[in-house]
Amino acid sequence: MLNNSSQWPSINIFDTKQFRQARIEAHNALFWMARGANSFLDAAPNNEHLSLFWHKDSNNFRTRSFDGDLQIGLNFPDLELYFCEAGQKVPHSFWLDDRTPAFAEAWYLVELLHRDRDQSKFSTDLPFSSPNMLMGDTEDHNASAYKPELNALNCCVLKGNEILQSVLHTLAQKPEFAKCRQWITLEPESFSLSLNVSADNEVVKLPSIGVSLGDHLRPAPFFFVKDSEAYGSSKTHLLDYDAQTLLPLKSIVNELTSDVALVKKLVNKFIEANNAK
Numbered sequence: 001m002l003n004n005s006s007q008w009p010s011i012n013i014f015d016t017k018q019f020r021q022a023r024i025e026a027h028n029a030l031f032w033m034a035r036g037a038n039s040f041l042d043a044a045p046n047n048e049h050l051s052l053f054w055h056k057d058s059n060n061f062r063t064r065s066f067d068g069d070l071q072i073g074l075n076f077p078d079l080e081l082y083f084c085e086a087g088q089k090v091p092h093s094f095w096l097d098d099r100t101p102a103f104a105e106a107w108y109l110v111e112l113l114h115r116d117r118d119q120s121k122f123s124t125d126l127p128f129s130s131p132n133m134l135m136g137d138t139e140d141h142n143a144s145a146y147k148p149e150l151n152a153l154n155c156c157v158l159k160g161n162e163i164l165q166s167v168l169h170t171l172a173q174k175p176e177f178a179k180c181r182q183w184i185t186l187e188p189e190s191f192s193l194s195l196n197v198s199a200d201n202e203v204v205k206l207p208s209i210g211v212s213l214g215d216h217l218r219p220a221p222f223f224f225v226k227d228s229e230a231y232g233s234s235k236t237h238l239l240d241y242d243a244q245t246l247l248p249l250k251s252i253v254n255e256l257t258s259d260v261a262l263v264k265k266l267v268n269k270f271i272e273a274n275n276a277k
Contacts, residue, residue: 006155006158008252008253009151009155009156011220013149013152014221014249015219016149020219022150022153024134025096026076027188028096028101028132029079030052031130031133032104033052033188034050034126035124036072037063043127047189049064050127051064052187053184053186054184055073060075070085070115071083073089077154078144078150079150080094081095085115097141100141101135101136108122128189131216161184163266164184164195167270168184177197179199180199180200181199181200183195190215192212192224194208194209194210195209196208197270207226207274208225220249220250222247223246223247223248223252224241224242224245225273226242245273247262
């Protein structure tokens with residue numbers, strides 16, 4: 001299943017202030033994607049209506065379809081936001097560079113107007129808050145100042161997605177998970193790729209496996225296994241992870257952990273977490 005088509009970036013970049021700022025810029029791009037979906041889609045448990053999905057042909061993530069046939073896509077390396085109609089990218093992208101959040105809001109309204117969609121439905125509100133959220137017209141986005149760091153983030157997204165795809169394939173071969181529904185999403189709130197596993201009856205809640213692109217507690221990316229019971233709990237902070245499940249990307253690279261070995265570790269941690277419930 002692994003094709004080694006992508007590689008991890010140099011881990012030295014994770015220690016820089018520029019990487020932390022690039023991650024904030026990229027996280028805000030996800031917030032803008034989520035605003036389109038949130039404005040038009042009905043709310044779903046755990047904000048699943050905001051989940052982003054991999055689009056293989058473009059190597060980008062996109063929102064769910066909303067208002068019929070619209071989606072928002074994102075090209076990570078230069079933080080290009082774009083509309084899609086009926087699955088096809090359309091002109092008039094918006095780049096998060098030398099523009100304030102107020103410009104991003106105006107772009108949305110103009111694009112909706114051009115498509116004869118109800119502008120009044122659009123809102124910048126989101127069903128969560130984040131210390132990384134930029135709004136208003138007092139601070140410019142500056143993607144072009146962080147090209148190496150955004151390329152490193154993109155490498156992490158591509159490689160992380162590849163690893164999770166292999167984990168998905170491995171779990172599907174095991175009898176106890178063969179009938180489970182599995183899907184990979186990029187979550188705007190936590191800025192993490194997540195492999196979601198659900199039993200047929202939807203009653204049994206299984207753990208999720210993911211890779212966080214970093215947060216304000218752990219600036220560098222890391223893999224995790226998270227018990228599903230933690231989701232939706234007002235007592236559990238979004239950034240709280242069981243330390244025993246974490247696999248920092250720095251350690252993975254420093255220890256020369258192969259992709260096969262990493263997939264095996266993640267599968268084993270998933271099974272342990274599931275058996276411990």
